[in-house]
Amino acid sequence: MNNKPMLNAYPDSLGGKLSDITALLKKKEMQDTFSSFYILPSLYHSDLDRGFSVVDYNLNEELATTEDLSQLKELGIDLKLDFILNHASAQSPQFKDLVEKGDESEYRDFFIDWNKFWEGHGVMTDEGYIQPDESCLKQMFFRKPGLPILMVEFPDGRRVPYWNT
Secondary structure, eight states: OOOOOEEEEOTTSSSSSHHHHHHHHHSGGGTTSOSEEEESSOSEEEOSGGGTSEEEEEEOTTTOOHHHHHHHHHTTOEEEOOOOGGGBOTTSHHHHHHHHHGGGOTTTTTSOBHHHHHTTSEEEOTTSSEEEOHHHHTTOOOSSSSOOEEEEEOTTSOEEEEEOO
16 A cells, blocks of 8 residues: 655646656655645646636646656656636636527536526525525635626627636
8 A cells, every 4th residue: 555645736836847846756865755646726728726717628738748747657656637627717618608609508507507506595686696695605615705706698698697716
């Protein structure tokens, strides 16, 4: 059984790229220190929140290359990656499809419709979104002040609120 610790780091935590971390791990004094590496949050293309707003799931070669991943494998370090499905970027093809096609988008249910989620647990505001009951909100953590809502205008002119982290 392998009881070595897991390294948790952003791909650019030590320097600017994953290659800087692999170079450190290849040093004699670091070899066999870690059994796994949780790369926070991702190696994918993203546009906000330091990687938590995924545009697509292709390897972002500004952060990491397939060679970096091969070197980690050669060191015997297993990878833990987060697909971050709950943090798709507004620039992702899926969200763009939703904006373009509205209810007809095949990704309509991939994103959380704020009003459907909170239906029966709050009051509709003049702005067109449900203000959740305080009893519900007090049990939740929000990173930023205000409600995490993005109003999306559908092709038919309706404005639909979506949960937006």
